[in-house]
Amino acid sequence: MEPGVDCTPDCPVRLSADILSGKWTTLIIRELLAGTRRYSQLQYALLGVSPKILAARLRMLQSEGLVTRKVYPTVPPKTEYTLTDLGREAEQVIRAMADFGDLLAARADIAS
Amino acid sequence: MEPGVDCTPDCPVRLSADILSGKWTTLIIRELLAGTRRYSQLQYALLGVSPKILAARLRMLQSEGLVTRKVYPTVPPKTEYTLTDLGREAEQVIRAMADFGDLLAARADIAS
DNA sequence: CCGAATCCAATAAGATACTG
DNA sequence: CAGTATCTTATTGGATTCGG
Numbered sequence: 001m002e003p004g005v006d007c008t009p010d011c012p013v014r015l016s017a018d019i020l021s022g023k024w025t026t027l028i029i030r031e032l033l034a035g036t037r038r039y040s041q042l043q044y045a046l047l048g049v050s051p052k053i054l055a056a057r058l059r060m061l062q063s064e065g066l067v068t069r070k071v072y073p074t075v076p077p078k079t080e081y082t083l084t085d086l087g088r089e090a091e092q093v094i095r096a097m098a099d100f101g102d103l104l105a106a107r108a109d110i111a112s
Numbered sequence: 113m114e115p116g117v118d119c120t121p122d123c124p125v126r127l128s129a130d131i132l133s134g135k136w137t138t139l140i141i142r143e144l145l146a147g148t149r150r151y152s153q154l155q156y157a158l159l160g161v162s163p164k165i166l167a168a169r170l171r172m173l174q175s176e177g178l179v180t181r182k183v184y185p186t187v188p189p190k191t192e193y194t195l196t197d198l199g200r201e202a203e204q205v206i207r208a209m210a211d212f213g214d215l216l217a218a219r220a221d222i223a224s
Numbered sequence: 225c226c227g228a229a230t231c232c233a234a235t236a237a238g239a240t241a242c243t244g
Numbered sequence: 245c246a247g248t249a250t251c252t253t254a255t256t257g258g259a260t261t262c263g264g
Contacts, residue, residue: 014138015217022256023129040225050260052258093205096205097205100201104127104128104176162237164239167248189246
């Protein structure tokens, strides 16, 4: 891990952070790592997310090439979201975050 | 990786995201992974960060137990920031983000 | 069912000036 | 040097309503 001299202007960590930061982004990816999901399934899984935010994050992830969106013009309509190959590469990040989160939780337990 | 039913309310990914998200946070950690740094060194390395933001993020990281702050009451004053053991555990996340960022950069190259 | 539209609150970030 | 104070802007998130 090298000093920040190569961290400007477009260090990989920053590129990654620009996409993955945001309250719900990593949680959406986490959910999609388990498999293709419909809009309503995501909304249910991510308890508390508003439709606006969910749609916005999904659109962003799609435009960044991490997610594909498939619409079935049935009645009622159905939309499926699936990770692309690139999106699945984010699994390593999610995993590392989960591991780190476990440490944070352990620390919180001690504090109580 | 399991479905989101266990992603509420305090899944590890969320705990992790709550701390690491933010435009500069991971970059600060990235810099500190290279070793202890002074305030001015961080400000220089993170080109474009304002003193207010840098101080705020450092205080947050300190309160979360990822960073220690050591003040030398010399003239001129000197302050050193160092990762704690917990803070160093974030290296896996930063590494994964760096790897993923490389993929993003490669994709961007193709697009051009 | 899948969102888009609207409106509003909260927060993060940035620029600048200044102090112990 | 290492920040704080102040002000302003930009971004994000949230609640609700409504339409295809």
